[in-house]
Amino acid sequence: MQSLSKIWKQWLAENGSRLLLFARSWGKTREDAEDLVQEAVLKMWHYQQAENRGGGPPDLPLMFSTIRFAGLMLHRTESRRRKREESIVFLNDFEDVWLDPVLEEDEEAVLMREAVQNLSDKLREVVVMKTWGGLTFAQISEALGISPNTAASRYRYALEQLSQSMQKVKEVRFG
Amino acid sequence: MDKTYTPTEIEKALRNLMPVALSESISSETEEMLDQLGSDILVPIPRKRALSAWMVPAGIAALVAFLLTFFLSQSRQLERATVGDALSSENIGPLVSFLTESDRVENFSDDGLIVDDSGSAVHKVRVRVVEESKVRDEETGIIVQLTEPREEMYLVPVSTF
Numbered sequence: 001m002q003s004l005s006k007i008w009k010q011w012l013a014e015n016g017s018r019l020l021l022f023a024r025s026w027g028k029t030r031e032d033a034e035d036l037v038q039e040a041v042l043k044m045w046h047y048q049q050a051e052n053r054g055g056g057p058p059d060l061p062l063m064f065s066t067i068r069f070a071g072l073m074l075h076r077t078e079s080r081r082r083k084r085e086e087s088i089v090f091l092n093d094f095e096d097v098w099l100d101p102v103l104e105e106d107e108e109a110v111l112m113r114e115a116v117q118n119l120s121d122k123l124r125e126v127v128v129m130k131t132w133g134g135l136t137f138a139q140i141s142e143a144l145g146i147s148p149n150t151a152a153s154r155y156r157y158a159l160e161q162l163s164q165s166m167q168k169v170k171e172v173r174f175g
Numbered sequence: 176m177d178k179t180y181t182p183t184e185i186e187k188a189l190r191n192l193m194p195v196a197l198s199e200s201i202s203s204e205t206e207e208m209l210d211q212l213g214s215d216i217l218v219p220i221p222r223k224r225a226l227s228a229w230m231v232p233a234g235i236a237a238l239v240a241f242l243l244t245f246f247l248s249q250s251r252q253l254e255r256a257t258v259g260d261a262l263s264s265e266n267i268g269p270l271v272s273f274l275t276e277s278d279r280v281e282n283f284s285d286d287g288l289i290v291d292d293s294g295s296a297v298h299k300v301r302v303r304v305v306e307e308s309k310v311r312d313e314e315t316g317i318i319v320q321l322t323e324p325r326e327e328m329y330l331v332p333v334s335t336f
Contacts (some may be wrong), residue, residue, distance in 0.1 A: 004213035009206050016202065021194035034201040041205055055216065072308065099192040105197055109191045116189070131189045145275050145309075156182070163180040164190075 004055050011057035012041065018132045023119045024098050026071025027127070029043055036074065040066040058135050065143040068125070108166075116167035123158035130155055244328045281324070289330070297330040 019037045020072075027033030034089075043066055044058045097118055101109035116124060129135045129143065137155070141148040180188070197205075282303035290296045308321045 001217040001219055003217040004218055005206075006214075007210040007218065008209045008213065012197075012202070012205060012209070016197040017194035020197050030198070034197060037197065038201060038205050038208070042208065045209070055213075055218065098195060100195055101194055102191050106191055108188060112185075112188045113192055117194070127189070131186070132194050159182045159185045162185050162189075163182070166180050166185070 008045065008057050014061065014130060015057075015063070018060075018128070019063060019067060021098055021132055022125065022128050023067050023071065025125050026068065026074060030096055032074065036067055036070050037159075039070050043070070047114045059144040061135055061139040064129055064133060064135075068143070111166060111169050112162065115162050115169075116166065119158055123154050123161065126154040127162075128149055212280050279307065280306045281305050295332070297332055300329045300331065302327045302329065 016037065019040070020033055023033035023036040023040075024030070040063060044063060047053070048058055049055050050109050097113060099113045099115070103109070116127065119127065126140055126146070129140045130137075135143070137148045137151040140146075140151040144151065146154075196202075207303050280299075281304060284301045286299040286301055288296050303324060303326050306323045306325065308323075309318055311318045312322060
């Protein structure tokens with residue numbers, strides 16, 4: 001026998017980073033995003049304790065959906081004027097990155113990271129769920145409340161935008 | 176240097192990035208929370224089958240395991256995931272399903288130039304955006320449209336007249 005909390009902790013160790021990456025679209029700061037993840041974990045814990053759900057950690061689509069909803073609520077309760085004011089102060093914090101290159105000194109990966117962070121929220125969340133969440137377009141569509149075709153279209157459009165961003169940056173740097 | 180990235184190349188480049196981990200503090204905090212919630216709830220560890228249970232032709236055993244895994248993952252994908260289900264707890268709030276979300280630009284106005292004491296000028300533009308979301312109350316079936324108008328102001332520096 002093992003404790004349920006241990007199973008959840010193992011699951012969190014495995015999935016925490018991808019959940020945080022998804023939550024970054026909704027939290028203005030890393031701390032906000034981490035709070036959203038924690039809030040979603042708590043919500044899902046209670047949800048999974050229902051009679052027919054076994055108590056174990058949830059599937060990723062449901063977890064992403066819960067983070068998204070928590071993020072939406074966060075947006076609605078915060079003062080929008082404060083957000084606008086603070087957005088002037090909180091420009092790019094070069095230490096606060098969302099992604100790390102797998103290989104050190106991978107310059108192209110660093111450029112790609114910036115391009116991903118600059119995608120619109122709607123495109124980026126699809127890329128995050130597909131690339132690092134490992135979800136299918138059907139699962140993404142369920143989590144976001146859109147059709148699978150829309151999910152696939154957003155993903156394709158995101159790849160096009162990333163391609164254009166990378167090309168532009170390389171033209172500027174190398175002529 | 177003229178390089179056009181294909182979608183495959185972009186996907187490969189994306190896989191060369193990995194999400195940063197949760198910070199030490201939030202990981203500890205969340206683990207502590209999980210311990211408080213469920214350290215006294217025990218569940219059975221999946222039993223490892225004895226070697227003798229797998230004393231069947233290795234190909235057949237592997238095929239059975241593969242098919243079971245495949246069909247279990249397919250059935251899991253068919254489960255409908257709704258945010259409303261996720262919120263089913265008396266500690267959390269009403270059951271709602273999040274359906275759609277969209278942003279609509281409702282109005283755009285040009286407020287003219289603003290010149291400060293130093294002579295720098297900015298062009299002030301005001302945009303009214305309406306964010307609309309549809310949520311469904313899972314208990315009553317009622318669909319509610321949430322509308323949140325907001326006004327955004329853009330200050331565009333003007334360098335020439």
